[in-house]
Amino acid sequence: MEESKEDETLERDSLETVEKKEEAGEDLRSLLLPDIKDLPPIPPSAVESNFVRYFAADFMKPGHDQYVYRHANGLCVIGLAPTHVALREKGGVTAVDYNVGKSDRSEMKVTGKRKRNAQHFESNSALCKVCANGTFYVVRCCVKGSLLEVNDRLIKQPDLLNSSADREGYIAIIMPKPADWLKIKDSLLSHEDYRKLRGL
């Protein structure tokens, strides 16, 4: 008789522990699950939330529209804006070449936290050439600063420029000095102004 009572207590205890665990699990779930009505139908993209989008229209040549996405930490992602002439060509972009005569930009390797061995470029320095419908278009830096990274995936997959030039098809990442950024900032267009200009 006593034994079974003990068993009962044990069982009860273990049940209680399981219940407690389940309760904790339930609490957790309620914290995790959002309220449906708070969720927007289309949330802002990662780029929209983390970067401020600037545009350079007709940069050095008509039709050469480029974007500069600036992160809160100062880094700038450079790429082709949707209205760039190269993207309008028949067949789209077929090749991307980072070898722009002086050096192959895809060869550089930046190391270390301070990124001391990064090359410094002016805003009109050439980054790469994109080939579309037989014509070569030069893509430039737009911002003066150190070149941290080029998107070497474009070499093997130039089609990224046609599918998502504003995301996976970015050209390069540049780190401008705060003073240099302030100088160039005013010559760039905000997202709103760019859309107005191009009638989008």
Added chain:
Amino acid sequence: MASQETEETRQILSRTALSFPSPRVVHDLLSVGVCPRCIFRLFGVHGQAYCCSAITASVLQSFLEEQKSCDNGTAKNGLVSDGLVRCSYTSQESENGQAYCCICLGVLQLACEQDQEMMTTSKDGSIDDFTATIAELVKRENHHIDGFSIEVSIPPVIVANERAIWMYMNKKYKCEEWFKDKIPSQHISVKDALRLSINTSLENHLGVKSGVDSFRFRLNYSHLDASRMLQSSLANDRTCKKQKTDKKDSGDSLDDSHKSNLKNSNEHLRSESDAVILRTLESMLDHAFCEHFVIPPEKFSRKVSQSRWIIDDERMGEASVEEIVGSNALLVCKGDNYKFHAAGREDIDVRMLGSGRPFLVEVSNARYMPSMIDVQLIVEKINNSDKKYVRVRNLKVVNSQAWTLMREGEAEKQKQYAALVWISRALTEEDLHNISSRKDLDIIQRTPIRVLHRRSPLERKKIIHWMKIERIAGSCQYFLLHLCTQAGTYIKEFVHGDLGRTHPSIGAILGCRAEILQLDVTDVKMDFFD
């Protein structure tokens, strides 16, 4: 009474003298300006000789005189004269300036600035006064201690001085028998001698025994002039191997490179040398008492960062976990400062839920060791604070082993997350299967752009151990993604792909665009603290 003391002193001196090579050597050293305790050290004397305040240079002198006359067969009465007896070798004591030992610069003479007026009457500071001052400080600061240990820091110039004396002795006595026996390794260091001198007296004043791993006293000694002289003399010695110079362009002329040599070496030395503040008892006592707590805290708010986040003097975020926990611990332990160490961290907008993340709080100069009840008090204060930002549990006092455990865990353990994900098309059953079927998925992450400004650009291989999609009722494009990953994985970038720099990403796997709205940490698998 005086004669009893002097009798004791005499006995101690007799025992000590057994270690001496010969009285004239000791005479010689005294005349050069070495203090008695340094002499004891050099000849490997142990024991009570250090604690005896009465042994001044003059007392030692007189004792040796007496010994000499004893040796010569002349009988003299056995009283050791007190410090007022002057003899030709020690006449310089009565003048200021040269009264300090030429090796230890007074460290073992326990003289300090305040005594300068009293120099002539009691040249060697009494050990008792010295330790009384230390005990006073402990009492004033209200420290509760159950033991102590002494750490001593002395300027390098003392080592140089000792070497000079050895070289002097070597030159003078190298042919003598006893010198070859008394190898330098027999000698006791200044630090040990100091400890021998003040240990017993300190024990008496504080009422506790000395022992390792307890309350630590740090005595910082420094001598500005001597250290400066040492530095400049080392700098002038171009053969000194310590100089490290940057490789300059070959265009530099010889003169320039020499100059830069010296400049670099000076700076190098300056940074190497010990603290150069004039030796004063008061400001030099430096305690370091560390306690450790280990708790897994849960961070409930998305407005609270782990540590204080200040940009341009402006605080970002409303509060920090570090401050909430640290300040409460500090209050109870009555310490000066706290340091917060955690096994990893997350962004300010990520909540730490579930079992919580283990961390350590280090309270420096704590005057009070909290009991179990006090620890519980801290937990309650944190958990019941107004804003309910942070919850902690399982708080306890630990030792430094916990530190190692935590650091190991940080790099090795897996972490579990729940992310609110949106995709650009409707979710299908196939997607659920696709995701949950991938076990130990290898991904390559380039340093995310959001941290690229302060971290090295690298490609890091990470493993996603498992993933599970949980549908959200009422939405076909939003879902909860549960995943368990290797430590150090950037979850946000894994979801949205970071412009293709993390591959594969959720978007790539599902063949559409994916965005992350919310991230919560649900488990950090470090249970050994329970």
